[in-house]
Amino acid sequence: xxxxxxxxxxxxxxxxxxxxxxxxxxxxxxxxxxxxxxxxxxxxxxxxxxxxxxxxxxxxxxxxxxxxxxxxxxxxxxxxxxxxxxxxxxxxxxxxxxxxxxxxxxxxxxxxxxxxxxxxxxxxxxxxxxxxxxxxxxxxxxxxxxxxxxxxxxxxxxxxxxxxxxxxxxxxxxxxxxxxxxxxxxxxxxxxxxxxxxxxxxxxxxxxxxxxxxxxxxxxxxxxxxxxxxxxxxxxxxxxxxxxxxxxxxxxxxxxxxxxxxxxxxxxxxxxxxxxxxxxxxxxxxxxxxxxxxxxxxxxxxxxxxxxxxxxxxxxxxxxxxxxxxxxxxxxxxxxxxxxxxxxxxxxxxxxxxxxxxxxxxxxxxxxxxxxxxxxxxxxxxxxxxxxxxxxxxxxxxxxxxxxxxxxxxxxxxxxxxxxxxxxxxxxxxxxxxxxxxxxxxxxxxxxxxxxxxxxxxxxxxxxxxxxxxxxxxxxxxxx
DNA sequence: CTAGGGTTAG
Numbered sequence: 199x200x201x202x203x204x205x206x207x208x209x210x211x212x213x214x215x216x217x218x219x220x221x222x223x224x225x226x227x228x229x230x231x232x233x234x235x236x237x238x239x240x241x242x243x244x245x246x247x248x249x250x251x252x253x254x255x256x257x258x259x260x261x262x263x264x265x266x267x268x269x270x271x272x273x274x275x276x277x278x279x280x281x282x283x284x285x286x287x288x289x290x291x292x293x294x295x296x297x298x299x300x301x302x303x304x305x306x307x308x309x310x311x312x313x314x315x316x317x318x319x320x321x322x323x324x325x326x327x328x329x330x331x332x333x334x335x336x337x338x339x340x341x342x343x344x345x346x347x348x349x350x351x352x353x354x355x356x357x358x359x360x361x362x363x364x365x366x367x368x369x370x371x372x373x374x375x376x377x378x379x380x381x382x383x384x385x386x387x388x389x390x391x392x393x394x395x396x397x398x399x400x401x402x403x404x405x406x407x408x409x410x411x412x413x414x415x416x417x418x419x420x421x422x423x424x425x426x427x428x429x430x431x432x433x434x435x436x437x438x439x440x441x442x443x444x445x446x447x448x449x450x451x452x453x454x455x456x457x458x459x460x461x462x463x464x465x466x467x468x469x470x471x472x473x474x475x476x477x478x479x480x481x482x483x484x485x486x487x488x489x490x491x492x493x494x495x496x497x498x499x500x501x502x503x504x505x506x507x508x509x510x511x512x513x514x515x516x517x518x519x520x521x522x523x524x525x526x527x528x529x530x531x532x533x534x535x536x537x538x539x540x541x542x543x544x545x546x547x548x549x550x551x552x553x554x555x556x557x558x559x560x561x562x563x564x565x566x567x568x569x570x571x572x573x574x575x576x577x578x579x580x581x582x583x584x585x586x587x588x589x590x591x592x593x594x595x596x597x598x599x600x601x602x603x604x605x606x607x608x609x610x611x612x613x614x615x616x617x618x619x620x621x622x623x624x625x626x627x628x629x630x631x632x633x634x635x636x637x638x639x640x641x642x643x644x645x646x647x648x649x650x651x652x653x654x655x656x657x658x659x660x661x662x663x664x665x666x667x668x669x670x671x672x673x674x675x676x677x678x
Numbered sequence: 679c680t681a682g683g684g685t686t687a688g
Contacts, residue, residue, distance in 0.1 A: 295680060333682045365682050396683050433684035471685040499686040506687060537687045570688060
């Protein structure tokens, strides 16, 4: 039998090269454009697939693609910050964009201080900040309201020569005016060579947020005189009205409303909502109602502003009937709506109604309750005396109970004199905050109201051992 | 090569 004659390829023949290409080397597939794929992600699942692609094709160190992934995880609504952090940690040399993205995410997250620490880390590694770093960093300074941080960041801005950038300047103004240095902000504003509408807006809002509505009004008039453009006016008005709502400047709000009428600025959803919110927050409920009814375009934020305004001013029943109307008109509520409605139930003590609404959130509307909603429910059940149910609800949560939610339950225990549950709650709070002595005081008040004097004395000894100072909260204990 | 301010809750 003749063995098949091996085909001999000289190293120089075309055939050899061809064989090398087709068999010896892995089949060459055009590499997918990972950064383009990353841009098209709409969910974390898709993003993880793209990330997996990156790993298997040994391109985890493609910084550009990684940046896009990071930006989705960190900033998108359906993103996942912890996943973003993992991508970041697995990157060999994160570029400036990646640092900025993380700083931005942390600045708008629940713990804005982290943005500042991130910046320090970035500087320690010698990465140079750019004009996109500071606006985000300054945002976290504004929410922390720490003058110390503001000044430190300001020196960094000067060091890197970015003090003439309008966005950076605007961030500086905002954080100074929120950290109690409004007058310093004004000085900077007066000497700055360039101004735009957002800088003006920041300054006017700064006065409004610092309860100086007269000066806000003067500046507002000046702004209108110097550069008024109807299109740019909408964001300005909206932020100023929001500042009025937060700080209770009803007069300034009214004047802006009058100004809008005078200039014939169209009342769109955004300005309409801002006005309804401003009137409702300031307790001008009838004004808010008439405005709400006259708006021909409403969105869910408008309804929320009205419902929450009613709830916070003790018109719980009206808030609930407005919610029924919303359901009748087939408007889709969101999670904020339910915070308002549940807190309305709290104010009027409608336990059964609150229970039903809480159930309907997920079943009817497919909205997953957040910790705020659980907080409202625990508050409601606790006030209504359903303490065991409230405790069960806390256990069912996927998050660890925080001090706020446990405090709500403790308040319920006090109202209904339940020592057993109160003891358990206090124990849990002390795990979270070992130095929170106030809970001892509350607990001893609960014991005192139940007439359990020996427990009061026992607790008093505990407090003495822990060297707790006397506070006004002791009053009932002192009656022993 | 990518990115920065407008309405609603806590």
